[in-house]
Amino acid sequence: MTMLADDPTAATVLAAMRCFPVPPDGRSPGLDGLRAARAGQGIAVGRDGVMLILRRPWLALDVRVSPPIGAYLPYGSIGEPKADLRCGFIPREYLLSALDHFRAALPNEAAAFIVWNEKTAEFAVNFPVIETATPSRLVYRTPTLPPDWHMVCDIHSHGRGPAYFSATDDADDAHAMKIALVFGCLDQLDRPVMASRLCAGGMFLPLPRSPFSGGSDAA
Numbered sequence: 506m507t508m509l510a511d512d513p514t515a516a517t518v519l520a521a522m523r524c525f526p527v528p529p530d531g532r533s534p535g536l537d538g539l540r541a542a543r544a545g546q547g548i549a550v551g552r553d554g555v556m557l558i559l560r561r562p563w564l565a566l567d568v569r570v571s572p573p574i575g576a577y578l579p580y581g582s583i584g585e586p587k588a589d590l591r592c593g594f595i596p597r598e599y600l601l602s603a604l605d606h607f608r609a610a611l612p613n614e615a616a617a618f619i620v621w622n623e624k625t626a627e628f629a630v631n632f633p634v635i636e637t638a639t640p641s642r643l644v645y646r647t648p649t650l651p652p653d654w655h656m657v658c659d660i661h662s663h664g665r666g667p668a669y670f671s672a673t674d675d676a677d678d679a680h681a682m683k684i685a686l687v688f689g690c691l692d693q694l695d696r697p698v699m700a701s702r703l704c705a706g707g708m709f710l711p712l713p714r715s716p717f718s719g720g721s722d723a724a
């Protein structure tokens with residue numbers, strides 16, 4: 506096999522994010538293996554652009570990370586983007602339980618995590634240990650999860666304030682792979698406001714649809 510780099514450190518870095526040219530028919534053993542992997546990441550280069558392919562036990566994400574390539578390439582297409590929840594949709598009761606917790610914590614901010622077990626396929630909601638909570642600031646310990654459990658959804662409240670991702674939230678989420686939700690206006694009982702994003706590959710992506718089963722998402 507041809508090494509892509511002579512230096513062992515450089516070779517390790519490249520092996521952690523492999524690059525696959527797309528054959529004209531769109532498939533190769535390398536690409537198929539990456540797409541089917543339990544966990545992994547790589548990029549596919551096609552005539553129509555570059556696709557980042559990320560796999561986690563709970564998520565299969567294909568996201569375009571470049572515009573179409575202007576030069577002629579004798580390659581196939583990278584295909585359609587996707588963001589599939591391998592864990593399935595999250596039962597809405599977990600969201601409702603988090604919202605009850607946030608309202609009980611008013612006027613302070615609060616947090617909840619929805620986690621998923623890849624062996625048993627069960628979800629659970631986890632309330633972190635809070636170190637400081639005020640109406641505008643929250644410091645908590647991110648849970649260390651037991652084996653087989655994965656953080657799927659990180660939810661926090663902005664209490665009575667508006668729902669948006671603050672600069673602190675951006676810094677906290679920069680290296681994470683999770684769905685992040687913020688709820689605000691929680692004192693307005695039937696109208697909490699939600700902001701959402703998918704954190705993956707160092708990017709903040711819009712959620713293509715609600716991750717919760719049933720209902721529409723004014724929560």
Ligand SMILES: [Zn+2]
Pocket residue numbers: 661662663669670671674687
């Ligand atoms: Zn926040």
